[in-house]
Amino acid sequence: MNFNNIGIIAPIFDAIKEIGYTEPTEIQKQAIPIILSGKDIIGCAQTGTGKTGAFALPILQLLTLETKKNKNPRALVLVPTRELALQIDQSVAGYAKHIAVRHLAIYGGVSALKQIDQLQKGIDILIATPGRLLDLVSQGHITLSDIQYLVLDEADNMLDMGFIHDLKRILKLVPQKRQTLFFSATMPQAIRKLADSILSHPAEINVTPVSSTAEKISQSVFFIEKKEKTALLTKILKKEKQIQTLIFTRTKHGADRLSKSLSKSGVVSACIHGNKSQNARQNALTSFKNGTINVLIATDIAARGIDISELPQVINYDLPEDSETYVHRIGRTGRAGKEGKAYSFCSEEEKPLLMKIQKLIGFQLPITK
Template identity: 55%
Template sequence: MSFKDLQLNKPILRAIAEAGYNEPTLVQEQTIPLVLDKKDVITSAQTGTGKTAAFALPILQLLFDKQDAPKKGKKIRALIVSPTRELAVQIGENFKTYSKYTNLRSTVIFGGASIEPQIDVLKKGIDILVATPGRLLDLHKQDYVNLDYIETLVLDEADLMLDMGFIDDVKKVERLCPESKQILLFSATMPFKVEQLANTILKAPKRIEVTPTSSAAKNVSQVLYYVPKRNKIELCLHVLRNTIKGSILIFRRTKFGVDKLEQTLIKNGYKVDSIHGDKTQSDRQSALNKFKNGYVNILIATDVAARGIDINELDAVINFDLPNVPETYVHRIGRTGRAGNVGTSYSFCSADEKSYIKTIQQLINVQILIEENHPYPLDPKAKPIVHKKKGSKHKKGRKSEASKKKKKRWY
């Protein structure tokens, strides 16, 4: 099947061809006709399956006839809500690429960046708006965003939006749009909460499932190291020195962990940068650009910051801390081995993470290869370290002798 068979018009086909895409991916093949048909759609697909184009192309096609409204007279007709700034920026770039030969204008608004330039673009009039929930509602409240003409609303990475606590914002945005709109919901996983949301706001949606969540990336070889928690940093240095070359994405659970590992690697002469939720938008963007352009070859990130980041040439992923949600593991390792390339994932498992490995292996239905030949093996009998809280040595409710003496009796 080619993009032509999907009834896209020449200007859009020309932009797709220039971007180097010849044939649609499975998710595009199934989603695009339904969107053009104005149906509500729920698509569950991993990142890296080409789902941005699955909604961007048909939206551009649907709006094509309305592209020549005078600039000031342009109304926002398509709204894409995205959980993180990085994702929003990336979706915005995709729209720019595909709308190259049309007069459709799009822009991206997100928090953590100056609001003035975003207002200026909105005032000039646009057709397509990509936004994070908080900044969107903020600008709507100030009357810079008018959602009365929305024809298509896209909720991207819905599962992550719920994880990040945006559910009420999403419902609010949906209520601010016209009743008659078309809704497209994209989610990598389909937890109960996403199902619930879909049932309340979509009208007779068509469902598309591409690669059920459990299929871990086919082109990724997975390796597991059992290691005491205290030796993880040494093991990481050992693996970087002896095993992995190229561009590497390292996942840690906390922002503190990200910073600590970054400082250690820099001290050891590695070119490293990091992204996490406490960094400003411009810092996150610049770290990402440095990594993409090869100024640094190691990027350390938390899950929220790394969701949906599109890095094509990635040689390896290191799970420094294992995720407690098995689907997150699938996401992480799916960052490498994309677009036909081959990649490797290395996971460091300490005694208290053994249960996570069990649930991950159940989900992906694969026994992960264990690498035993390394200098910091974990004693198989090792128990997780439990930090017990020490209680006070004073009995509760008993005053010390000294405090009794101080009291002046009132009777």
Template identity: 55%
Template sequence: MSFRNLNLINPIVRAVTEAGYSKPTEIQYAAVPPILAGRDFIGYAQTGTGKTAAFAMPILQLLKRNTPDHKEIRTLILTPTRELVQQLEESFKVYSKYLPLSQLSIFGGVLSGSQLAALRKRVDILIATPERLLNLVSQRPIDLSKIEILVLDEADRMLDMGFAEDVKKILKLISQKRQTLFFSATMPSEVRKFADAMMNNPVEVTVDQIPSPLQCVNQSVYFVEKTKKTDLLINILQDVSILRSLVFTRTKQGADRLVKQLERTGIFAAAIHGNKSQIARQQAVEDFKNSKIRVLVATDIAARGIDMEELPYVVNYELPDVPETYVNRIERTGRAGTKGTAVSFCDEGERSDLSNIQKLIGFIMPVGKLHYIH
């Protein structure tokens, strides 16, 4: 089945195809039709199953059907962490590439003045952490009454982090005449009760858990100071037997910075992320496949367009804060029966991320022997 079979419009099909998607995943196949039909929807799906596209694609199409001259926020997506907001922002930019729709992301750690100023402009899609959104609402009236679609992403994590009361306060600011989409990896009783209180006869879908990492991937972790990660990576890459390495960073800026640091030492590398043009990303991937460069530094969203069987080495330069994302990363090596290696760098601030990853995969990674760092 192709994306066209889901009755998605050409601009969306074109964008997701260019991003490296070939066919809908199980959650996309199940979610897109009822969401397009205006139904409330509950999806039990982990990161890595394609759930972001499962709600992003139909939301974009619904908004495109009716694009009035407005300044009100039309879609609100709530998610618990800054990193998840940024991941959703990058995904929506990819999927809406050929659509005249605006989006804005707000989270803590950024001056509120700039975010309040941005909210004065047209915003079709607002992606926010609950706490930050309420903080801005307390500073200046923000009209949430015209919201047509509400999405709660990573709902179980949101409640685990204590955001239940914040979400309830936000719900009071939103029209009851809305479409509500609820995505959660698990559904304990308190999450179920929370969903029932805000949904109207929803369609429910559960997708299988993503598989554990392949047995033929050799995994290890290096405990290293944050400031020493680049030195460690350079030291590892001096092993000429490592023909290709896919290196993951959390941010686009971090990817660009790392490429410059590698090239200063004579290691040919390129970065791919959402700020790069499609042509530039394709060229970087081709140079990587043809061994013109040894290292490709990527963010998680941009890496979805990489499909190659012979990728021997994956480096988690920065650990993802979503455990399932780790699985997505390392499954890019060890394909087609070949052996693969996945190494992770873990600084003091990432210890909890490592713990969550190891709980998910049911495996305690052996600690790699630190290479000598000057």
């Protein structure tokens, strides 16, 4: 099966082939025909399952086939972080290479002037974080009355980050008659309640249970005292100097402290977290992607939107409080059939967290000494 077989028109299909995609992922196979038919969707899918293509491709097609066009956006994609907004915008740019659809990502942390300038020229697909969107709406730069397609991506993270009130304000600004596509990596009761309040007779799609981890990822755990973690990490990084490594810490301050400690030991790294400016985060991510630096330290929220196709190694410097976050973290490696490694450091006080992770994934992590 290819994208043409599930209803994608030739100009978009050609762009996908040029990017190098030939086979749709499971979520794309299920979602694209449903979205093209006009139904609402609630989709449970993790990062890395091809979710962006699942909603962006049919929306691009539906917009292309319409003759009506004006300056106001007709599709709105709401996301929790700047990084994810940029990532989706880049994907849309690739898919839309041969069609006349205008798109823009707007987010906080940078000057709004360029974003306002683009909006004034007219936009078809608007990818936005809630805060910046509401700012520009209140200033009169954006009108949401022509929205036909509304996407909520990573809805669980939007709730975790406290965007629920912003979401409710935005929902009052878009037409009631619209197609709504709702995606979340997890589906707790609060998310289900939100989905029920905004969707109309949705089709439900579940792809890759959150408890499953890719077979190609080699996972192991080090039992270690908290104060010895940095020395062990330094040893691993110095031994494997040329290997790109994404390191997860639980807190922003912890990420900064770790980066400074590594620097003193001669290991160059960069950090991305919520206290960093958008430019600093983007520069760090670009340097990591192009290999200028090989070590990137991130908190979970900042890491949303990091999509590196051949990332060989992830290290959990701190174990996450939420077991499902472990699956999302290590899912950054071992993509598209490639092999990957995932190391976890576990101190005495973190052992209950490890037990919860092992219960979720269904096996005990091998111990490395």
